Amino acid sequence: MNDSLKVGSNIGILGGGQLGRMLSVAAARLGFRCHIYEPSPNPPAADVAHCVTCASYEDRQALAAFAQAVDVITYEFENIPTTALDTLEKLRPIRPGREALRISQDRIIEKDFLNNLGLKTAPYAAVDTLEKLKTAIETVGVPAILKTRRFGYDGKGQAQLTKPEDAKKAFEAMQGQASVLEKLIQFSHEVSVVGARTSNGDVACFDPGENIHRDGILHTTTVPARLTTSQRTDAVLFTAKIMNKLDYIGVIGVELFVTSEGLIVNEIAPRVHNSGHWTQNGCVVDQFEQHIRAVAGWLLGDGTRHSDVVMENLIGTDVTKATELARTKNVAIHLYGKEKITAGRKMGHFNRIIS
């Protein structure tokens, strides 16, 4: 697909959560229709999509019908089963491509990839037995964090080790899943870069945001982030390097720790990113539209930051603040239409324009 998609073309999105929802709105703004593929009934994206297929990722018939109904396929999350991707890829282009998914689905492969690119990560070692964990503790050191290699998000599938004796408890917490031990490194703060790349190699990055987490979940992103000029340049160059190596098409999120020894890459996400939600009210073209533009073969838009913004997530019962926030000056509310409030569930976010 070298040509850009025409108005009225259909974009398939794997996953119907809030990211798929906001992608669908951005696609509509450019005249495209979105078809959501999501196993759970009534997903948030269904409220603003042209079409929804509710089927599992094991349902090859549904996957094939979905692929045939669209012109290009993208996704809102990286943990799509490989078998589903195999079925889809035969029928329509998947953007970003398989290589980005293969790398970001496994923490070891991802860290190897980053180090091979010359980027720094925290010291790490693969773990699949208690013995290997004990050896890893010796090479990596403590304090450290043990994480499942696959399917972790928002702090799930993680266990901290402050001393070598924590090994057994941490290993058991992995419930037999292949894991990675990562050294807990000293950093002053976390930043992230949301970047975009087109099929012809054009790259544009939004201003880095500074992230604060609570209970393992992103709480706020503030732009501009506290970074020196050279750190800012590094952050953007690292992101471009990653995208170029992957021949990437779409938006990527790159999380970085700011340390006394430079920037260390925490992780990458081959999709629009929670830390890029501020762009909805801080830029003329936001991360969702930038992703759709790249996926659709359009040129990237103007992602220059026109305002300073603090994005804050509404997690669980935080969403009850929405009414109060609605009357606050300089606040833009973005709710996801989720009726059931549960602890830790992302219900919405708001962007506060600072200047």
Add this chain to the structure above:
Amino acid sequence: MNDSLKVGSNIGILGGGQLGRMLSVAAARLGFRCHIYEPSPNPPAADVAHCVTCASYEDRQALAAFAQAVDVITYEFENIPTTALDTLEKLRPIRPGREALRISQDRIIEKDFLNNLGLKTAPYAAVDTLEKLKTAIETVGVPAILKTRRFGYDGKGQAQLTKPEDAKKAFEAMQGQASVLEKLIQFSHEVSVVGARTSNGDVACFDPGENIHRDGILHTTTVPARLTTSQRTDAVLFTAKIMNKLDYIGVIGVELFVTSEGLIVNEIAPRVHNSGHWTQNGCVVDQFEQHIRAVAGWLLGDGTRHSDVVMENLIGTDVTKATELARTKNVAIHLYGKEKITAGRKMGHFNRIIS
């Protein structure tokens, strides 16, 4: 309905064009689902709506089922048949209310209403026979414009008279429909105010925009408009006066001519307005969200203008410029997903941020 709508509530929208489309997106942002009612198949709003009923305004069963499926009803156009409103109103609240529709559906009733409020309009007279037109020409004067009393938009159903002898031709152009003769007044430019009012009487108006038309269709809206401080105050006060008198709930568009004798009201539209599209990129809360907030019983948001903007409509083949515009700095594109390009059809618009 005194309480505000809860997240997940359903808002019914009569009309599935681009205004319904952008209302649906704004509603989703606040966690609401939209149900579109539209006689034409595949309307633009369907791409971003939770649900669509494709049925005529004469279909009482479909109207009743639609009303029962939603919590409140609003609309994107004022020419909804009275019989349909009668059916709907028995089942669910319609916002803005019937009085606003009754007045804006008929140019004579509208002008009488405005003059009774103490606002100025162009001199006018009702016309239903050629004899009456001739009398009207004597009282109103020429140059003048003959318009159908009902169902006119974008310059349709209008005929100009430069001299009394044009009467017959102009009368025939009305094809027997009841009409109004309006004197063509001298004005330096046209401005419009997009205002909003809630059920508890809170009023907020966006900054007035300055409008330029081509071939009877809005071409550009520029904010800020060229207005003196007192003209600006008058424009907003007139709009508030109109909304208060109507006990209005929602967003209204008020078009005004700037003349040496002050502001003259051209017409009012009880809905979101093309001249308010600039708010999507010029304000934290845009006209579509402001309308949904009012209709849903929420408080109004912060509609302060943070940027100067020029909105330009993409009419007919103008839309082919979209790709070129996509690469332009400070330009935000909004396409309506219409595949068929026809002359005079509104295909999209773009907002150029000036500062």
